[in-house]
Every structure is written in structure tokens, then in C-alpha cells.
Amino acid sequence: MSGMDELFRENxxxxxxxxxxxxxxxxxxxxxxxxxxxxxxxLRMDVMVKDDRIEQVRxxxxxxxxxxxxxxxxxxxxxxxxxxEVRKLSxxxxxxxxxxxxxxxxxxxxxxxxxxxxxxxYGLHQWPGEDD
Amino acid sequence: xxxxxxxxxxxxxxxxxxxxxxQAASSVGAIERPERGEGVPPPAREHPAPDGSTARLAxxxxxxxxxxxxxxxxxxxxxxxxxxxxRAKRDKPLSYLDSAATSQKPDAVLEAMDHYYxxxxxxxxxxxxxxxxxxTAAYEDARRRVAAFVNARSPRELIFTRNSTEAINxxxxxxxxxxxxxxxxxxxxxxxxxxxxxPWQILAAERGIELRFIxxxxxxxxxxxxxxxLLADGRAKLVAVVHISNVLGTVNPVAEIARDAHAAGxxxxxxxxxxxxxxxxxxxxxxxxxxxxxSHKMLGPTGIGxxxxxxxxxxxxxxxxxxxxxxxxxxxxxxxxxxxxxKFEAGTMAIAEAVGFGAAVDYLTALGxxxxxxxxxxxxxxxMERLREVPDLTILGPPAGRRGGVIAFTLDGLHPHDVAxxxxxxxxxxxxxxHCAMPLHEKLGVPASARASFHCYTVPAEIDALVxxxxxxxxxxxx
Numbered sequence: 001m002s003g004m005d006e007l008f009r010e011n012x013x014x015x016x017x018x019x020x021x022x023x024x025x026x027x028x029x030x031x032x033x034x035x036x037x038x039x040x041x042x043l044r045m046d047v048m049v050k051d052d053r054i055e056q057v058r059x060x061x062x063x064x065x066x067x068x069x070x071x072x073x074x075x076x077x078x079x080x081x082x083x084x085e086v087r088k089l090s091x092x093x094x095x096x097x098x099x100x101x102x103x104x105x106x107x108x109x110x111x112x113x114x115x116x117x118x119x120x121x122y123g124l125h126q127w128p129g130e131d132d
Numbered sequence: 133x134x135x136x137x138x139x140x141x142x143x144x145x146x147x148x149x150x151x152x153x154x155q156a157a158s159s160v161g162a163i164e165r166p167e168r169g170e171g172v173p174p175p176a177r178e179h180p181a182p183d184g185s186t187a188r189l190a191x192x193x194x195x196x197x198x199x200x201x202x203x204x205x206x207x208x209x210x211x212x213x214x215x216x217x218x219r220a221k222r223d224k225p226l227s228y229l230d231s232a233a234t235s236q237k238p239d240a241v242l243e244a245m246d247h248y249y250x251x252x253x254x255x256x257x258x259x260x261x262x263x264x265x266x267x268t269a270a271y272e273d274a275r276r277r278v279a280a281f282v283n284a285r286s287p288r289e290l291i292f293t294r295n296s297t298e299a300i301n302x303x304x305x306x307x308x309x310x311x312x313x314x315x316x317x318x319x320x321x322x323x324x325x326x327x328x329x330x331p332w333q334i335l336a337a338e339r340g341i342e343l344r345f346i347x348x349x350x351x352x353x354x355x356x357x358x359x360x361x362l363l364a365d366g367r368a369k370l371v372a373v374v375h376i377s378n379v380l381g382t383v384n385p386v387a388e389i390a391r392d393a394h395a396a397g398x399x400x401x402x403x404x405x406x407x408x409x410x411x412x413x414x415x416x417x418x419x420x421x422x423x424x425x426x427s428h429k430m431l432g433p434t435g436i437g438x439x440x441x442x443x444x445x446x447x448x449x450x451x452x453x454x455x456x457x458x459x460x461x462x463x464x465x466x467x468x469x470x471x472x473x474x475k476f477e478a479g480t481m482a483i484a485e486a487v488g489f490g491a492a493v494d495y496l497t498a499l500g501x502x503x504x505x506x507x508x509x510x511x512x513x514x515x516m517e518r519l520r521e522v523p524d525l526t527i528l529g530p531p532a533g534r535r536g537g538v539i540a541f542t543l544d545g546l547h548p549h550d551v552a553x554x555x556x557x558x559x560x561x562x563x564x565x566x567h568c569a570m571p572l573h574e575k576l577g578v579p580a581s582a583r584a585s586f587h588c589y590t591v592p593a594e595i596d597a598l599v600x601x602x603x604x605x606x607x608x609x610x611x
Contacts, residue, residue: 004553004554004556004557004608005557007553008550008553008554008608013608013609016609017609017611037570038565039547039548039549039564039565039580040548040565040566040570040573040579040580041547041579042579062547062579063547064547064548064549064550065547065549065550065609066549066550106549106553109549
């Protein structure tokens with residue numbers, strides 16, 4: 001597989017073309033917006049929490065296929081999870097979801113959704129371990 | 133300002149002049165065959181400015197002798213063979229369409245730097261021994277050549293910096309800080325690179341200075357009808373404008389803007405990062421007060437750039453950075469500054485890079501900047517024509533006749549990053565993002581764009597690869 005075919009695997013393109021959980025929530029318990037200034041990507045995550053679990057999550061914004069597919073995959077993965085579980089999600093977990101290797105530039109695209117969601121859950125701009 | 137007036141100072145005129153200059157060119161020193169690692173491109177003769185003031189611009193470079201010989205054709209393939217990056221073995225041939233970000237380097241530049249390091253590497257201006265004197269001579273000779281390249285009155289007006297950004301910051305700190313006070317204004321444009329925006333924002337916040345902006349029209353050009361109003365109250369002390377936009381390729385009539393600025397009592401700074409590398413620029417003809425440009429976009433190494441400024445201004449300005457070399461006499465509590473240009477060159481400078489910068493200027497001079505610009509613009513016109521073949525593609529900026537070799541575009545429904553990734557798979561290197569011009573992208577209503585940009589070594593096959601890749605990108609991401 002060439003680098004491009006590797007990057008744009010079927011599941012990435014599928015999530016990009018048919019995103020899950022895209023949209024906004026009317027009264028979210030948590031809402032957080034972040035941007036990747038290098039790319040002009042902008043992502044917002046809205047979360048409804050019930051009993052410390054993510055009951056509903058929606059993402060909106062603009063971005064490349066990697067950042068939007070990552071957002072779609074992440075939303076799918078965290079629905080029903082506890083906030084504590086979300087806090088524990090790492091970069092490697094996100095890469096595993098994506099199922100691809102990312103170079104230093106595209107890594108920022110792949111991590112924007114996780115960064116936005118965790119920042120929202122932590123209520124911080126910079127979550128612990130972000131720079132690891 | 134009337135449309136007709138602006139058209140006259142636009143580049144259509146410049147192009148005609150460029151072509152006639154080409155016809156007048158001689159064949160001395162032409163590339164016969166692209167011998168690798170040697171061969172100097174054909175010499176230059178004239179320095180018409182891109183903003184139409186060609187007639188007044190015959191410069192006094194000794195190298196420029198009119199000749200009646202037939203010109204050599206501009207052979208981009210032969211030039212390309214002198215750039216090692218295009219000879220390197222790789223899976224797919226490299227189509228390098230990101231010269232606006234940084235240019236590739238010819239053998240002549242790399243060899244000049246290597247020659248310095250291998251033969252007379254020593255610190256400059258201090259050593260009494262032979263190789264130190266050789267190094268000093270090479271460094272100062274590079275300054276003379278770079279200064280002559282933009283037709284500075286004296287090499288003392290040419291300060292080496294790290295890059296254009298540092299050159300502009302130097303002006304903001306050493307001229308702006310002492311000169312500007314609360315209530316003053318600085319006039320910028322909406323198409324500035326962050327490097328000609330952020331330094332002024334910092335100064336504005338520090339001193340209570342108002343920033344004003346010449347707006348950009350829908351076609352990606354400056355709306356100069358607004359300039360008189362921006363200058364009317366006499367509070368504007370500086371007008372700082374990009375010569376050629378790094379996103380839109382728009383060639384701005386900076387000589388005309390400089391006249392208006394001066395009439396209103398303001399000084400004029402030109403960000404020439406994209407113009408000096410691509411077309412003839414004559415600071416005296418432009419009539420500006422400060423001009424910034426950088427080596428790495430003009431076939432030279434990274435790590436060195438230049439600020440040109442009128443000598444009277446530089447004499448009056450305090451130093452930018454303090455340290456070695458910029459002083460005449462140092463006591464424990466005070467010092468006297470060195471004379472120009474060294475007053476602004478604190479610490480050990482990028483010596484090898486200066487040597488490389490000088491070699492780059494020689495290389496470009498031999499090519500002829502009028503011919504480099506004509507080549508850029510021909511490619512721009514061809515590319516814009518070819519891009520019409522690609523459905524859902526929008527080109528940002530003015531028509532081919534009014535731009536340099538830069539083409540930014542968007543593809544409906546496709547993020548520029550994804551476009552660039554597919555292109556990369558075809559061996560095509562383009563830039564994707566906001567190209568350090570976020571406010572401009574906001575104005576144009578696009579979050580980001582993809583950009584193809586050219587230099588003297590760009591060949592039509594690279595445009596073919598671009599178009600091929602764009603068709604493929606549409607296929608990959610088709611819903």
C-alpha cells in the first residue's frame with residue numbers, strides 16, 4: 001500500500017464521508033471548541049453527561065478527513081463511557097481507533113478530537129499528559 | 133486612484149517590458165549543456181520593476197551591458213539540472229511546487245558554502261590571520277552583492293538578519309519604539325503575512341498605536357481607493373505593505389503607495405519576501421524606506437535574510453540587539469555603537485549563509501530577474517488555464533496578468549490537507565493551510581487553501597502532475 005492508501009484506509013474514508021455523531025446538542029453539559037491553527041481546522045464537542053457517563057456526544061466543525069474521521073470514531077467510542085475513562089484515553093488509544101500511523105504534521109489532525117473532548121471533560125485548555 | 137492608473141502600474145505593462153528586455157538580452161555565459169555541479173546561468177541585463185516603473189529602472193550594475201545578440205531561451209530544464217534535489221534518487225520524480233515557502237538550492241550555492249567551510253572558516257572582523265581576513269572579505273563581499281542586487285545606494289544600507297521576519301522586527305524595535313507614540317497609526321493591508329502583522333500588533337499594544345488596514349477586494353487586490361482616507365488625518369507614521377502576496381500572488385503597486393505614504397508624512401516599508409526572489413526589484417525606484425527579504429526563498433540558504441533601509445534612518449536608529457561586533461567601545465556601564473551596518477549585527481553572524489546568499493544572488497543575476505519573472509508568470513498563466521479542467525476548483529486571487537508565480541486554490545468539499553496528501557502520493561509538493569495569512573483567509577471566507585508556487589527550475593511536467601493529482605483527489609474523496 002502506498003502512503004496515501006495507508007492514510008486514507010476504507011474506514012477513515014467511511015467515517016469522513018458518513019460521519020457518526022455529527023451535529024450539536026441543544027443543552028450540553030460540556031461544550032468545548034478547539035482549533036488546529038496550522039490547518040485552519042476547528043472542532044467543537046458537545047457532551048451530555050448522566051451519572052458520570054457520556055450519554056450523548058456530538059461533534060461539529062471543519063477539518064480534513066483525518067481530523068473529522070477521528071472525531072467521528074472518537075464519538076462512537078466514548079458514548080456510554082465514564083468521564084474517568086475518557087480522561088484516561090491516550091494518544092495511543094486514539095491512534096489505535098484510527099488504525100493508521102501518522103507523521104508529525106498529520107498527528108495534530110488525528111489528535112484534535114481527543115484534545116477537544118479531553119479539554120472539555122477536564123475543563124482545561126491543556127490536559128495532563130498532552131505534551132507526552 | 134482610478135482603475136486605469138492602477139492598471140498602468142500593474143504587471144501587464146511590466147510583462148511587456150520584461151519580454152522586450154528578454155529580446156535585448158545577450159547570450160554571454162549561457163548554459164550550453166547542464167553540466168552537473170558547474171555552469172553558470174546566462175547573465176542578466178536589466179532590472180525592470182514588477183510594478184511597471186521599468187523605464188526608469190535601468191540600474192547601474194556593471195554586469196548589465198546592453199547587447200544586440202539574440203537572447204538564449206530560458207531553459208528551465210537546464211537550470212533544474214543544476215539543483216541536486218532534483219537529481220536525488222526517489223520512487224517518484226519530485227514535483228516541487230512550494231517555492232513560495234522555500235526555494236531549492238543550486239550546486240553553486242551549496243558549493244560556495246562548502247568552499248568557505250573547507251578553506252577559510254574563521255570568525256569575521258576580528259582575526260588578524262589569513263583565513264579570518266578571507267572570511268571577512270567573503271562576508272562583506274556577499275553584502276555588497278546582495279545590496280547591488282536590489283540597487284541599494286551603499287552596502288552600508290544592507291543589514292544581514294536571520295530572515296524577513298527578523299528584518300521587520302528590527303524596524304519595529306529600533307525605529308518604531310523610539311519614533312512612535314500613543315495616537316500614531318500604522319497602515320497595513322489585509323493580505324499581510326503574519327511576519328508583517330504580528331510585530332506591529334506587539335508594538336501597537338505596547339504603545340497605544342492604531343493599526344489601519346487597506347482592504348482586499350474580491351479579486352484579491354488592494355482597494356487603494358481607501359488609502360487617502362487612511363492617511364488623511366496625518367497620524368499614520370508608517371505604511372507597511374507586502375510587495376507580492378504569498379497567497380494570492382498579487383503584485384501590489386508599492387511605488388505608488390510609497391508616494392502616497394510620503395505625501396502624508398509616513399514612511400514606507402515593503403515586505404519583499406516574495407518579490408526580490410522572483411522579479412527585478414530596485415529599492416531606489418520603489419522609493420520605499422525599509423525593505424525586508426530573505427535568502428532561502430531566493431535559492432540561498434536558510435538562516436539569513438536582509439533589511440535594506442535608507443542610510444539616514446539607520447544612522448538615527450538605536451541598535452536592535454546588543455552584544456559583540458555591534459559596538460565601537462565598551463565600558464562597564466555604557467558603550468558606543470559601531471558604524472553601519474555592523475551596529476545592527478550583534479554576535480557572530482551566519483557567515484557561511486551570507487556566502488551562500490551572495491552566491492544565490494550571483495546565480496539569479498546571471499539568469500536575469502526579468503526572465504525569472506517572465507518564466508514564473510508564464511507558468512502561472514498555464515497553470516490557471518490547466519486548473520480549469522478540474523471541476524469544483526476555485527482559484528483565489530487576481531487573473532494571471534496581475535500576479536506572480538503563486539496560485540492558491542480550493543476544491544469544493546475537500547480539505548486542502550487531504551488534497552495535499554493525495555498530491556504528495558503523486559510526488560507533488562504543495563502547501564496546504566493558511567500560509568501564515570490567517571486574516572486574509574478569513575476575509576476570503578475559506579478556512580484554508582492549497583497553494584502551488586514556482587521558481588526558475590519549475591517545468592511544465594510538474595503542472596501536469598499537479599492536475600493529475602487533483603483529479604485523483606476528487607476521485608478518492610467523492611461522496
